[in-house]
Amino acid sequence: MAQRPIPEILQRKIVARSRLLRIEAVDLRFSNGVERQFERMQSSGRGAVMVVPFVDATTMVLVREYAAGLHDYQLGFPKGLIDPGETPEQAANRELKEEIGYGAEQLIPLKSLTMAPQFFSATMHIFIARNLYQEHLEGDEPEPLEPVHWQLSDAENLLAQEDFTEARSIAALLMTLRELERDPN
Structure with missing residues (x-):
């Protein structure tokens, strides 16, 4: 199976924040041209x-x-x-x-x-x-x-x-x- 290209990030912004969590909105463009916004919780990055x-x-x-x-x-x-x-x-x-x-x-x-x-x-x-x-x-x-x-x-x-x-x-x-x-x- 061919590997798909990772979607292009068009914009990222924090839409909510607490003491423990950050929620980020990420605008993406997929390889087929479709654009979508996803929301994701950002971790501390430490694991x-x-x-x-x-x-x-x-x-x-x-x-x-x-x-x-x-x-x-x-x-x-x-x-x-x-x-x-x-x-x-x-x-x-x-x-x-x-x-x-x-x-x-x-x-x-x-x-x-x-x-x-x-x-x-x-x-x-x-x-x-x-x-x-x-x-x-x-x-x-x-x-x-x-x-x-x-x-x-x-x-x-x-x-x-x-x-x-x-x-x-x-x-x-x-x-x-x-x-x-x-x-x-």
């Missing part, structure tokens, strides 16, 4: 990380935390933004220390994901963390997160949990299962 940590060979650690978008508590893997000057690996280790009180001697990169790329320009880097050691850093969460230990062999029941619905956490779990099936060490 984010999510980590599937293992306290032993078979036990993962998740966190239950408040999800403002759903106005409810959700179960998922430790995650957060990459701070300025950090690599994704450094951010993954910092987030582990802040959210579950462990650092990792080994971080295995799985994949970098996008979320709703038609509207959002952020990337999340997914890691498996092994050989954990205790170390706590103060995080920015408004209340302590609830760590939840889960056996990898019980992944089907995790997928069935009513509060385990975030697509990125589900993708991270499925990629972890595939990776560990391919390379159990």
Whole structure:
């Protein structure tokens, strides 16, 4: 299949802004001459990380935390933004220390994901963390997160949990299962 040329950007402007988000209107011209305006949320450009940590060979650690978008508590893997000057690996280790009180001697990169790329320009880097050691850093969460230990062999029941619905956490779990099936060490 032939690669299509990327549309030409005719104009960009910020149409809304908050403390966390910027919404940009982008006027485009496609290679067939059609012009359209798209709106997209602009990310910080730094990206984010999510980590599937293992306290032993078979036990993962998740966190239950408040999800403002759903106005409810959700179960998922430790995650957060990459701070300025950090690599994704450094951010993954910092987030582990802040959210579950462990650092990792080994971080295995799985994949970098996008979320709703038609509207959002952020990337999340997914890691498996092994050989954990205790170390706590103060995080920015408004209340302590609830760590939840889960056996990898019980992944089907995790997928069935009513509060385990975030697509990125589900993708991270499925990629972890595939990776560990391919390379159990």
